[in-house]
Amino acid sequence: MxxxxxxxxxxxxxxxxxxxxxxxxxxxxxxxxxxxxxxxxxxxxxxALLHRLGVPVEAVAVELYESRRLDVDGRAVREEAPQWMTAWDxxxxxxxxxxxxxxxxxxxxxxxxxxxxxxxxxxxxxxxxxxxxxxxxxxxxxxxxxxxxxxxxxxAYAGYVGWRGLEPESRLPGDLRELLSGRLTHFTSDGMQMLCSLVPGPGGELEKGARRVNWVWYVNVAERDLPALLPGRSARRSASFLPPGDVPPETAERVVREAEASLPPALAELVRLSDPFAQPVLxxxxxxxxxxxxxxxxxxxxxxxxxxxxxxxxxxxxxxxxxxxxxxxxxxxxxxxxxxxxxxxxxxxxxxxxxxxxxxxxxxxxxxxxxxxxxxxxx
Structure with missing residues (x-):
């Protein structure tokens, strides 16, 4: 069992x-x-398990070629970092x-x-x-x-929350899609880290324009501030997950304001265009x-x-x-x-x-x- x-x-x-x-x-x-x-x-x-099931990796994952680290002004440092990215669903x-x-x-x-x-x-x-x-x-x-x-x-609460988004590639402006295509894009500052990349579409689509952008933004949040930050629209509180669509509008607006004050412009725009959800790190x-x-x-x-x-x-x-x-x-x-x-x-x-x-x-x-x-x- x-x-x-x-x-x-x-x-x-x-x-x-x-x-x-x-x-x-x-x-x-x-x-x-x-x-x-x-x-x-x-x-x-x-x-190994995919291979035994007869599923090629390239049939369920997007290939990334490099890692791109942004500074707060959006300037980038690149390095080769080949890997395959899929999505949970x-x-x-x-x-x-x-x-x-x-x-x-x-x-x-x-x-x-x-x-x-x-x-x-x-x-x-x-x-x-x-x-x-x-x-x-x-x-x-x-x-x-x-x-x-x-x-x-x-x-035990680890002291920080992962704000997340999973958005259709087609909904994003062209310059943002180009920034994220084929690479893991990330930004790090004191008390925060953000990573984003393309993953397959909800039905496993791999064609350009049919994929999704997956992003996660880790930020330190004091445990005493969690109850006010993470109740959902339905007044639910979860120890480990606040799902998409359950973040109150005022909380989503707060996330956008914090992103605009803290992230490179392109990544702040990505947050603004997304329907965010949250996972406290435990x-x-x-x-x-x-x-x-x-x-x-x-x-x-x-x-x-x-x-x-x-x-x-x-x-x-x-x-x-x-x-x-x-x-x-x-x-x-x-x-x-x-x-x-x-x-x-x-x-x-x-x-x-x-x-x-x-x-x-x-x-x-x-x-x-x-x-x-x-x-x-x-x-």
């Missing part, structure tokens, strides 16, 4: 099914799983469609887990009860699976990844800061390694404890290294608790 139907959970479903398991995926979101608007760098762990669809024959339940949050021998029983908020032999928690930063295994679990410290007939992967096991651009790739690697550790196991046998322990040690070591790198990258831009200039301060 895989808890979590985002990218890591779908990767786990593919990897475990390839290892011979019967898989069911349980997702807490309602039928329309939201596109988080994140651009995703296609790294080797992602490419595109990759989700590519992974979801081949699993049409797999049980995929939506709108049910995990509430309770019981283990009796080799049988695992999972109870969900909609009253559904599922039975299996192994539980994989791939349910992200707010992981219910980890919370059940570790009642003290609480994500830290989940590395923890154990294996429990009794259960495992945690991806952000549920611990987070890495987004500046590393490896969070999705790490989840794919976690899933592939877990499937290898469970290869050949049947419920009639004892769990392959040695293989699972080896997997856990290797993946936790990588997680700790990546988490440290992410904090260093954030600190270099003055991002984080107690670092750099603070924005969106209260009255």
């Amino acid at each position: 895989v808890v979590g139907g985002s990218l890591g959970g779908l990767a786990a479903a593919h990897e475990l099914r390839a290892a011979g398991a019967d898989v069911a995926v349980h997702e807490r979101s309602a039928p329309r799983t939201p596109a988080h608007g994140a651009g995703i760098v296609v790294r080797p762990d992602i490419e 595109v990759l989700h669809r590519v992974l979801r469609e081949p699993l049409a024959d797999v049980c995929h339940r939506l709108d049910g949050a995990l509430r309770r887990v019981r283990v009796e021998g080799h049988e695992v029983t999972a109870e969900f908020s909609d009253g559904y009860t599922a039975h299996g032999n192994f539980l994989v928690g791939a349910d992200g930063i707010g992981s219910a699976t980890r919370r059940l295994l570790d009642p003290s679990f609480r994500p 830290d989940v410290p590395p923890w154990r990844m294996v429990a009794d007939h259960a495992a945690l992967i991806g952000d549920a096991a611990g987070t890495v800061r987004p500046h590393t651009s490896v969070a999705a790739s790490k989840a794919f690697g976690d899933a592939a390694g877990l499937a290898t550790a469970l290869l050949g196991w049947t419920p009639a046998q004892p769990l392959p404890a040695v293989a699972l322990e080896h997997w856990e040690v290797l993946r936790l070591d990588r997680l700790v290294t990546l988490a440290g790198t992410g904090r260093e990258l954030a600190a270099a831009s003055g991002l984080g608790v107690g670092a750099g200039r603070t924005f969106f301060t209260g009255d």
Whole structure:
């Protein structure tokens, strides 16, 4: 049973099914799983699974040739930095469609887990009860699976917010499209960092004019100022996501004013032309990844800061390694404890290294608790 139907959970479903398991995926979101608007760098762990699914990278990603760093006046410094960029919703669809024959339940949050021998029983908020032999928690930063295994679990606010946008390329003026085409464009100042690039269109379109511009603007925001900044139009408050269309007009106007005062003119214009949404950056410290007939992967096991651009790739690697550790196991046998322990040690070591790198990258831009200039301060 895989808890979590985002990218890591779908990767786990593919990897475990390839290892011979019967898989069911349980997702807490309602039928329309939201596109988080994140651009995703296609790294080797992602490419390996795409290759096995018969999907060429160039069919789902935009190729970037260089990195372009702007100063506050818009002058640029360029360097070669080839990479492929896709988008969360595109990759989700590519992974979801081949699993049409797999049980995929939506709108049910995990509430309770019981283990009796080799049988695992999972109870969900909609009253559904599922039975299996192994539980994989791939349910992200707010992981219910980890919370059940570790009642003290609480994500910690890292001290800054990522304002985001995902806009059709065709809606932007020609000079702005030209500035962003074929490159990762970024700007860094004390207490902030902005990155933007082209990604495929919502249906995977790769043609010029049919793609989208994905941008993220990280800014330090004091925790005391979050409640006033992040309530949505519907008065909802989310610890990890304020979705597109839910940002009140007065907040969107405030974002534009801050952008015009802080960013190079072209990037400020991009913010002004966008429908922004927000994700506070949260830290989940590395923890154990294996429990009794259960495992945690991806952000549920611990987070890495987004500046590393490896969070999705790490989840794919976690899933592939877990499937290898469970290869050949049947419920009639004892769990392959040695293989699972080896997997856990290797993946936790990588997680700790990546988490440290992410904090260093954030600190270099003055991002984080107690670092750099603070924005969106209260009255």
